[in-house]
Amino acid sequence: MILSFVEHAGGSPDEASLEALTLARELATATDASLEAVAFGAEAAALGESLGAYGVETVHRVADERLDTYAPEAWAESIAQLVDDLDPEAVVAPGTDRGQEVLAHVGAKRDLPMAANCLDVEPSDVYELSRQRWGGSLVEHARLDADTKLLTAAAHEFSPETASEAAETSVQPFEPALDESAFRVSVDRVEESDETGVSLGEARVVVGGGRGVGGGEDYDKLETLAGSLGGTVGASRAAVNEGWRPHDDQIGQTGTKISPDLYVACGISGAVQHMVGCKGADNILAINTDPEAAIMQKADYAVVGDLHEVVPELNDALDD
Amino acid sequence: MDTVACIKRVPDTGAKLTLTDDEQHIDTSHLGFTISPHEECAIEEAIQVADDHDGTATVLSLGPADADEQLRTGLAMTADEATLLETDGAEWRPRETAAALADALSGDADDPDFDLCLFGNESADVANHQVGIRVAEQLDIPFVAGVTDLTIADGKAVAERDVTGGTEVYELDLPAAVGVKEGMNEPRYASMRAKMQARKQSIERQDPVAGEFDGAIEKVKLEAPESTDGAAEVLGEGTDAVPAVIDLLRDDLEVV
């Protein structure tokens, strides 16, 4: 059996979890195993309706209302106990902050090795897998040998695909035995962001600005463009270091990894540390004065020109 | 309040990574070494917290003898002490690394040597996303990953982490550990005098305790993916390109 950890919002699975589920189903299919899922929260019951399409036969809904709030150790302990019960061949989690965190705790609690950010997994007695290093600019080929293999699926590397045959999904409650101590780390409160609009990681359109933007106030025109396209603004590390944008806007290896339909890269040279953050974009349009800049090799479309002229003109045209 | 920043010596790479002939490592013969950006923030935070709360900031690393260069960077940033768990340079796996760090950090069984331990959220090179968590589990202390803001108040650490649409806030009893993400602070540049003094400071060297584990993840080899780049389709030069861009946005990409 392959167990997949599914994060969801109000019973609707997250994109990253569907990616992980896709990897999990590949493993299940290859080893002729069943595919099951584990999810938290009362609303997880609703997953039964959506995960069948992905081939999930059973959703283990962890039933403990204390777990409705995210508590990494408690969540991990719950999964660990489920693993004890079900003895899955592998547990697959999404390559998100929570996915990595929860699975690492599971690994620590059950003394199991874990492979983070997997790209490809060949299941056999010992798993032969490839995983990301260096933010994805290197691939490690590794062998994972454990009673239960813990894997996270690298973000934006798997396209969620439904199963060729939908499964009948049953939702089963699972009641872990949890000490109060397992809740020593839990979300105390969530502070809503003042920012309106979409977050960088989920935006369908991102307009990024690099060193070529030249100053913080010059991001206004990028904001306008992003607004017209229903997207949001990001920045390169160079621009963040200059203090033109907050770190939250940073796209790249140590910033946010984006996966929009369109990334408009303005005045960005295209250093690899930046590109690993935006390679999830379906399309990249680069606007740059230097036709020889690295971004021009990596983009799908390019405008050779000064963003300070092109972007305002574009904004005017979109206005009409 | 005593703090520890756990750091790792990693190659300072350019845009292209080149592998050694045996495909086991990246070729560092012409590269310098550095600390990953997450960990630079961890050092900065460790120093600030220790300074603000009359404690000692320590930098701790597991790595080859040359990792003293990164520890000295920490000392030059004005960390007080440095400890190197010296290896023969071979790559340590996450569980072994965590065990050795936990052993070095454990002090008395019931009372770790620190109040706050800071890790980078993941290392720049291997990015296993788990060492800090395993250390915390072994020391039986709370841990939060992905932390971008930290305040110490009333004997507790308040850690924040960015999530979609807002910020999660965690309150942790001390001692505690966190995984730090870049952006938490602006790591200082070492002053020349501090840097010079750091070169004279002593670094405690210890033999790491590896531990033994069932099962493993074993590296077979590394691969540098071939770039599949082709040149972009140039839509035009300057503002002349705007109509073509509009067409693209509207008809092909359907984002307008």
Next chain:
Amino acid sequence: MSSDSLPSQVSTAIIGGGIVGNSLAYHLARMGRDDIAIVDKGPLPDPGGSTGHASNFLMPVEHSKEMTNLTQRSIEQYKDMDTFTNSGGIEVARTDERVEELKRRVQSAKAWGEPAELLTPEEVEDLVPYVNTDLIKAGFYSTGAGTCDPLRAGEVMRARADEYTDGGLHVSPNTEVLDLHVENGSIQAVETDRGTVTADEVVIAAGLWSPKIAEMAGVDIPLTPAVHQMVSVGPISFFEDYEGEISFPVVRDMDTQMYERQHGNDLEVGSYQHRPILWDVEDIPSIDEAPLSPTQPPLTEDAFEQSMADALEIVPELLDDPEAGIRHEIDGLLSQTPDGAPLLGPLQDVDGLWSCAAVWIKEAPAIGEAVAQWMTRGWSDIDLHGADVNRFYEYGNSRSFVKDRASEGFQKIYDIVHPAEQYQSARELRTSPFYEKQADLDAEFFEAAGWERPQWYESNSDLLDRYEDELAEFQRPNEWDSRWWSPIILAEHLHTREHVSMIGDMGFSIFDFRGSDVVDYLERMAVGRVDVEVGKTVYTPILAENGGFVSDLTIARLGPEHYRVVTGGAAGGSDRAWFGDHIPDDADVTMIDRSESLCTLGVWGPNARDVVDSVTEEDMSHDAFEPYTAQKITVGEVDAWAMRLSYIGEQGWEIYAPMGQGRRLWDVLWEAGQDHNVRPAGMGVYGTTGRLEKGYRLFGHELELEYNPAEAGLTFHGVKDADFIGKEAYAEAIDEENTATLCTLSVDDHAPEGGERRFMLGNEPVLDENGDVLVDDEGRRSYVTSAGTGPSVGKHLLMAYLPQSHAEEGKRLQVEYMGQQYPVTVEVVGSRPLFDPENDRIRS
């Protein structure tokens, strides 16, 4: 300007898009080349070489006239491109020895026409308040110094080149050169990863990658990447009140071999004090692999430790700013050559292939201009002979030589370097067959073009007693004056003039020319008539088209279609290139370099004939072997060839023999000389004391491109009928009144203010009675081109070009040396020898 495609054909392809390549393109375009490509494997404007990380300050004053002139001219160009900030620069002295050196700096500044003055520590503090003046004893203030923006300058130059060529400049960045195509000894094309471009001329301006590119054509550009450590500290609150890049003079802390320079809110601290760190060009990472840039590897921390301590000492207030940290730190890679000078000019083994490498930011615009002049018309306004890429030909291209000399030279960059200072590494590279004999005689060897040449012999120290009276007033009490010098030189001189000496080997370069067109060819090369009787020798200038000196040398006619050219060893590489390049494609002329196969031994002095005649089969009498002729002779068992001439003005011969028989030649003559009081004498006599008494000019000192033969007093050939290079300018120079004339001067008083007697060494400015430097109507300043004691005339002699108004025998003038002015008198105007003016001795 097209920047996305590489044309298939251009007239000139420049490899390298740094400041040098851009400057070349601009000046070539200005001079009429309308079809030029710049290829660089990096992006623009910063392709990743040294141009991108240089500290970009220009301190114009050096002890080399040419390098100073190049920097002055470069500053003009940066100003013209609006990329220069005149901050001034101050070299500070921590030691007494350095204070003396700074006085010498002022002296050079006066000689080369650059404003400069000596400052007290208080004056330094007024200008640069953050310098710890407790540590310093004086400052040398170069008011014209400043900083530039070479990347911006590069853009301006490309844009201008594009205008001049009307779009004929093709810039191809991100284009890697894969190969150079050479056919029949000529460059054909540059092969790149974006296609192949054929070119008539290719210039390698690839900075520290130049050797790698040259190798593709099978030639050498001898340089090595070397580390210059630099860090940038900031933000410094002190600078926040000042607008712009730089508001304070650049400070060079000479004794610690460091500099501190404001750059906005940062202070850049650079060092040359660390141990030499040399790289192999193969080890430099590609642009993609390098975290910063290929030429900015990470700082080698341990090597920088002392530099940090020194910097904290000299500018503590800035560096201890609590907000400031080290924001940037690199081992900056730059090009280091075996002698520190650039590598310029046509590479002699491949026609059409040029080198323009090892050039600093401070001289790059002017060097681009000078090399462009060289390429388009054959000579440059500023003499580049000292930087000729061919000067290491055949001896100094090995990696080991380049590394040894670069390591040693790296430490000289800020050091106090005596003009006669000898390299200690990579010695005994070229030795004559006399070497062991000379070493047995305790020769003090100096090196020239790799050759070990005795400067004097300690075994002659007994002569100091013999000539005690004559030498008394020429002993040099000052350590600097007597460094790399010995009074034995003067004793050897006096002995030679009284008896006879053996001098050799001089390290000459020797070229034989044969073929049916050889007479026409050499006539075209030389000012003097070469179609002379077989057996005659001709001493002649070799000129560029402008009438300036390319060389001076002796041509001997060995047969109807066979000549031998003998020239100085140091000039051998460039002379070889000059002669080789000027052989017409269709001419029957073959050039054979005999430099490594023939040794040379001079036997000179009143007893010379007695010595030589006693061991030769031939009759060596005056009538049988006339002055200025050459013959084959047999010396003992040795088959030799001799010219009867003398650079020191004595009776005697230069005897040439195969290297293998050289030792025997020495032994035979030495033995024969025992009855005639023979002594060995060194190059001190040959090159300085004897020469100056005779008023003989030395290439690179008196003879250079800026002065014509009339001014140098070398017009004794008149204007021959045959055409020759520079004829028109030469004829004009003879017809016209000289603007300046080369004169011989003597020092009247070596201690006008009392105290130690001082002796000038050369390059001192010549002043009028008011203390103003003499300047001729063409703006050329008078300075001492050669200096040395003439013991037979009892005077310390100086040569200098003087404006006509002051070129008057008996005229009293002054020379500034180490901050003091000394009275001098013009002894001779023109080339008349001071000693034995009728040349009776040579003709005896």
